[in-house]
Amino acid sequence: GAVVSQHPSRVICKSGTSVKIECRSLDFQATTMFWYRQFPKQSLMLMATSNEGSKATYEQGVEKDKFLINHASLTLSTLTVTSAHPEDSSFYICSADSPGTPYGYTFGSGTRLTVV
Amino acid sequence: AQTVTQSQPEMSVQEAETVTLSCTYDTSENNYYLFWYKQPPSRQMILVIRQEAYKQQNATENRFSVNFQKAAKSFSLKISDSQLGDTAMYFCAFMSYQGGSEKLVFGKGTKLTVNP
Secondary structure (H helix, E strand, O other): OOEEEOOOOEEEEOOOOOEEEEEEOOOOOEEEEEEEEEOOOEEEEEEEEEEEEOOOOOOOOOOOOOOOEEEOOOOOEEEOOOOHHHOEEEEEEEEEEEEEOOEEEEOOOEEEEEOO | OOEOOOOOOEEEEEEEOOEEEEEEEEEOOOOEEEEEEEEEOOOEEEEEEEEEEOOOOOOEEEEEEEEEEEOOOOOEEEEOOOOHOEEEEEEEEEEEOOEEEEEEEOOOOEEEEEOO
């Protein structure tokens, strides 16, 4: 089946630095990638939707300049957390439309970000 | 705006027994999709079952089945012959596709524990 590879799985960074998270669709082309944030014991909250070759669409309340999303190819989307602060510590998950079946979303394995 | 409500924060069931997880949603749309996702401790999101709103027949995937009541906007998940590996968070999700935009909206989740 369709696989979305997400890296890194865990990252610890210092306050003020930037962190890049990558999601790659393996063996299929993902025209649309979704980025979610999940706080402990809570649900997934959509942060933004990225379409290949165009600017991402951010959900209300999500800072565009802080969470930079790039979807430069049909197999790669990246989320960069800029000038990270401890409150940005969270679990970030990407997902992509999977081919073959209608609206079958495939999720990456997630990235646990800890800002110290 | 669409909302998804899961009224059972936690549930438990004995191995081999049957359990039903509740989900209700609110929408004014007629065409949409509903999903149940499983998130085990690994935090990998796994699609359990999917239902298209235009289909009257309830979806079934092996031990997993749904009771889709469109008029009542209810979408419950039944797990038969529960197994220890079914222990996970279960999220109900709603998706509609309009005007070139699609978005998954998740409920808050139900933590299911299968006891030996």
